[in-house]
Amino acid sequence: MVSLKDISARCGVSVATVSKALNDHKDVSAETKQRLLQVAKEMGYFPNSQARALKTNRTYNLGVMFLDAADSGLTHEFFAKILNSFKTEAENFGYDITFINRNLGKRKMTTYEHCKYRNVDGVLIACTDFTDPDVYEVINGNIPVVTIDHIFDCRTAVLSDNFAGISALVEYVCNLGHKRLAFIQGNKSAVAEKRLAGFYTACMKNGIEVRPENVIVADYHNPDLTYKYTKELLSREEPPTCIFVPDDYSAIGGYNAAHDLKLEVGKDVSFVGYDGISYSQFLNPKLTTYKQDTEQLGKLAAQQLIKLIENPHTTFTEVLTVSGEMLAGKSVGELK
Secondary structure (H helix, E strand, C coil): CCCHHHHHHHHCCCHHHHHHHHCCCCCCCHHHHHHHHHHHHHCCCCCCHHHHHHHHCCCCEEEEEECCCCCCHHHCHHHHHHHHHHHHHHHHCCCEEEECCCEECCEECCHHHHHHHHCCCEEEEECCCCCCHHHHHHHCCCCCEEEECCCCCCCEEEEECHHHHHHHHHHHHHHCCCCCEEEEECCCCHHHHHHHHHHHHHHHHCCCCCCHHHEEECCCCCHHHHHHHHHHHHCCCCCCCEEECCCCCCHHHHHHHHHHCCCCECCCEEEECCECCHHHHHCCCCCEEEECCHHHHHHHHHHHHHHHHHCCCCCCCCEEEECCEEECCCCCCCCC
C-alpha cells in the first residue's frame, strides 16, 4: 500500500507537506499541491481510514437501525427511499453507513454494543419498535442520534407531517360527498396516533360522525389484514362509502376484497391510501393517496446527524417536520 512517506520520497518534500496538500491546506502553494495530487494519483494512493480515525477521532461511519415489523426490509419502498436519500447525502459529506443490529455472526450483543463495536460516529433510527429497551439503550447512550417519525426527549427527530396528510385526504373525500368513512389504521405507533388524530379532527371539522366500529386497528404493509377488515366493513348492513387503508401497499388487499364482493373501486366503494409509493399509481384505478417526501426526510436526517457529530457544541436537538402532497387518483368516486 502506498504511504505518504512514499509520495514524499518521490517528490522530494516532507511527509507533512504531502499531508497538507492532500488535505487541501492553504499553506501549500497551488503548484505544489497540484503536483503532489497528481503523483498520489499515479502511485495509486488511497487514504487509510484507520489512520484518519486516529487523527480526527472520527470514523466517518454512520450506523442505521432499521427493522420493520413486517420484516420486508429494503423491499419496503417508503423506507428504502428514505434510506437511499440518507445514504446519498451522507456520502456527499464523506460518510459511509453500516446497518446495526443485535447479532454479529454467532455473537450476541445489544444494538448499543454493536454501535460501539463498529465505532460509528452517529446513529439513524428508522422503522423499528421504538418501545424496545434495545432502542432506549441507544437513545440514552453517548452517541449522536436522529430518529425518523418518532420523538424522544433531547434527541433530534425528522417527522413527516402525518396529521396534515390525513387531514388533506379527509377534506378531499368529504368534498366529493362522502360521509360514511372507515379508517383501517396501522399498528400502534406515533405515526398511527398522529394519523388517527388527523382523521378524527378533519371529520369533526367537516361534520362527519365517526362510528367506533368503523375504526379498526390492523397493520402497516399487510394486504392480508386489510383484505380481511375491508370484507368485514363492506359486508355490513350500512357499509362505509370510503375506506382509509394503512398504506399504499396494503391497498391491494382492499381492492381484492372489493373485487371478490363484485364491487367496482371508485364507483361502488372508494379507497384512500398513504405514502405515495410508485406502486400506488399502477393500481387500477389509480389510488388516491398522500405522497410523503422521502427524499427530504432522508436528506434532512443525514444533515442533522452530521451536524450533531461535527458541531456538537453549537447544534441543538430539534424536531423537523416535512410536508408532502396529495395525489388525486381515481379510487375515490363522487357521490351525487
